[in-house]
Amino acid sequence: MTEPSGPDGPPVDVVRIMKEIRESIQKKREQGLYTDEEVESLAALRLRAYGEEARIDGKLLERLLGPTHDWNISVDYLIRTTRPGLFGRAVILAKKAVRPFVRLYTDHVLNRQAQVNLYFAHLLHNNVRETARLQVELQALRHRCEALERERGTHPPR
């Protein structure tokens, strides 16, 4: 381990200290000792791989894996047009006039769908996270078994 120097000594090599810390964490991981956050990262990797397999749009996938729910459908939307000038402004005015009537029929359907989307996303994320956690636990138990077997001399060291 790096010996820190005093305030009057040579500067501390912070990169080396962090390297030592990271190596000790890596050793724990090799034994199957992961924190909740690391299990979460493993689950995220798996979720990302599934998304790429399904060829989902990369930007949407990022949002699906992000901490917010801004990927979900929303009843609110921007009124836009690609038409320029006076005609464009007229189109926007017309769309704004019609919107309240459209939303009268669409809002509750979209809200329901957003809730269903959220539920399934939650369900699947939790399942993948739980699977990752169980695999990590299994790995830790395997390591433990091998260590015990080595102690008893019944298993050749790897």
Place this chain on the structure above:
Amino acid sequence: MRLCFVIQRYGLEVAGGSELHCRWLAGRLARRHQVEVATTCALDYLEWLDHYPPGPDRVDGVPVTRYPVARPRSGRRFALVSDLVFHEEHSLADEREWVVENGPFCPDLVRSLPRRRDIDLFVFYSYRYYHTFFGLPPVAGRAVLVPTAEEDPAIELPVFASLFRAPRGILYLTPEERSLVQGVSGNVGVPGAVVGSGINVPAGWPAVDVKARFGVPPRYLLYVGRIDRNKGADRLFSYYRQLRAEWPEAPPLVLVGRPALEIPVHPKILHLGFVTEEEKFALLAGCEALVMPSAYESLSVVVLEAWAMGRPVLVNSACRVLEGQCVRSGGGLFYRGYSEFAAALRRLSGDERLRAALGAAGKAYVRREYDWDVVEERTNGFLATMAGRG
């Protein structure tokens, strides 16, 4: 030289990082040049509602002209346009609309700039705001940009690439910020200088007894800044609670700043709210380490302030600026994820010599790079060259 600083908001009550940098720099340069400030009447950065009266004003002796905000920011509309430009297929016109919605929407300020033929250089603060995006191009030949860019999604919007290529020169706060801006815009041809920021340590801080005034324990970790999700405060709380569960002797966490999210009720998390500058520096001087969990910083002044007080820092590696500062100074450790956060804190807490050595290295670094005289000389030299007087 006649200099005009152009910034989104300006005043003694404004606490934002770039606004503070602007006020400090304008104040320093006013001692040797004719300096003035053009800004809006806004104080609040969420809605940009007018707070100050329009017209001439004076802050710290520097003349200021304020222009009213024509339309406050609509949170709903800004969220919808943000969703479009950051997540959906969109056009450059949509990105320009994002800048308008971001505000502060102040066309009077923008229109006033080209009329000022007497100004040698305009110094524009923060690339992402309306006043810079629309105000800089008409005076580009006399404009110096201080981007205060962070690694957030806005920097990658293509509409900003031309803005970064437009000015006469650019003042960066860190080498990481320069790399970031050059990476997204390819503006290597635009002259630039990394000037950083000076640190103002108030003279009265040693008279403040923080233990008596706030009841802080003898050993504590400190967070100073907006207590906000964007600053990584939520992650800091979850990390700290986990750390305390695993290590009950971990030092308490003291928070200073305005909360924008709920602070967890925890016997070892102490929120002090707003404190004076003297109190802040006394708290910094007494902490075991300053923790900075933010992933988005163009220059964390509070990290430099902790170093100025000889204290070590623990910063989030996700922010390249913060990690770069720690590596260059040798004044702090940096973490990626909970395991590293916990291990680095245990290492810091358990080793007084290490803390002292990191703090001393940080202090020397701040003296070398962030002394106001150094920063002022660098800035002044660059501005003189840009104005053709170098």
